[in-house]
């Protein structure tokens with residue numbers, strides 16, 4: 001009976017259960033529906049519905065399918081679409097409006113530090129249903145309605161802060177969602193308000209942990225990190241200082257994501273609302289993560305190239321949820337690096353340095369770990385002035401251009417920026433100068 005009710009209705013049914021404050025029932029339903037056979041049935045039903053809808057109502061997909069001769073009625077899995085993909089660039093040109101199937105009710109954006117911000121449209125219902133499934137993920141990792149949660153996921157045009165706030169509301173916890181505010185402001189309130197669950201970007205949590213190590217930690221039930229990779233040594237450090245477990249979640253700004261369970265071996269993917277594929281896997285199974293949305297009718301995305309490189313963890317998990325797990329990310333298929341919780345592309349540094357006349361066109365940014373902090377060292381070849389003048393001007397430009405992202409994250413201590421002068425001709429050793437070099441170990 002429940003199988004029939006679930007087919008194509010999992011997200012909505014889970015959402016209704018969560019709305020009625022039956023989070024435990026919603027969790028149990030999601031667990032039962034997560035077997036590979038169930039997931040396959042749900043995905044097939046929803047994929048057909050999504051493809052039909054997109055082919056009929058989205059000008060972008062109508063034209064794409066027509067030009068590639070795709071008959072959506074014959075498609076049973078996204079991989080059958082061959083070389084039909086949606087790239088992040090398509091959301092800029094022809095632009096997100098060309099994807100719209102229904103009038104949108106909510107707008108989110110990706111941040112402008114990777115490239116021009118991309119617009120993502122949703123309906124209220126789509127976001128509420130997504131938040132309900134997120135609430136089930138939070139429940140699965142151990143957060144309960146009786147816990148007191150503080151989330152410092154940032155509030156802006158993007159999804160992090162607002163989506164966590166919605167999910168915590170669904171879960172029914174006492175929750176504070178102040179955004180990515182200074183570390184000391186939160187530390188002072190931990191004891192006062194008795195927060196026992198902490199959610200935030202990894203770099204932000206690490207700074208708070210340093211403060212707690214210095215001044216004393218408070219009892220914490222669990223910590224959930226997002227947005228960046230977490231080296232094993234940093235996870236151990238956080239757990240030692242707080243005396244509790246730290247878990248991680250994965251999400252891309254275009255909506256798809258997953259969450260670790262207590263076994264902490266990969267992110268359980270939300271396969272009720274997305275089909276995930278690994279594109280062109282290497283012999284170890286690593287390739288670009290590509291996803292197709294199954295529950296979005298406002299702006300569906302079909303075979304969207306996320307740029308994240310990971311693999312599917314081959315074994316099934318013993319935790320009770322049988323959805324596939326994604327490994328920790330091994331990097332990006334483009335040159336974007338994570339810095340202080342923000343993806344940054346070489347083009348951002350290039351645009352900033354163009355405004356610093358002391359710096360020649362030859363420069364390189366090297367990102368590495370220093371203890372538990374990321375350091376971005378800008379090695380530049382000068383064409384006049386000195387390194388102090390160049391670094392001062394760079395900081396002025398950074399504040400003027402990226403006040404809400406890179407500048408703010410540096411001010412919060414989420415990463416350190418250092419400048420050094422490279423002798424003329426020393427950086428360009430090979431034919432092509434690598435602009436961003438990430439020396440961090442995962």
Ligand SMILES: [Zn+2]
Nearest residue numbers: 261263317319
């Ligand atoms: Zn698990």
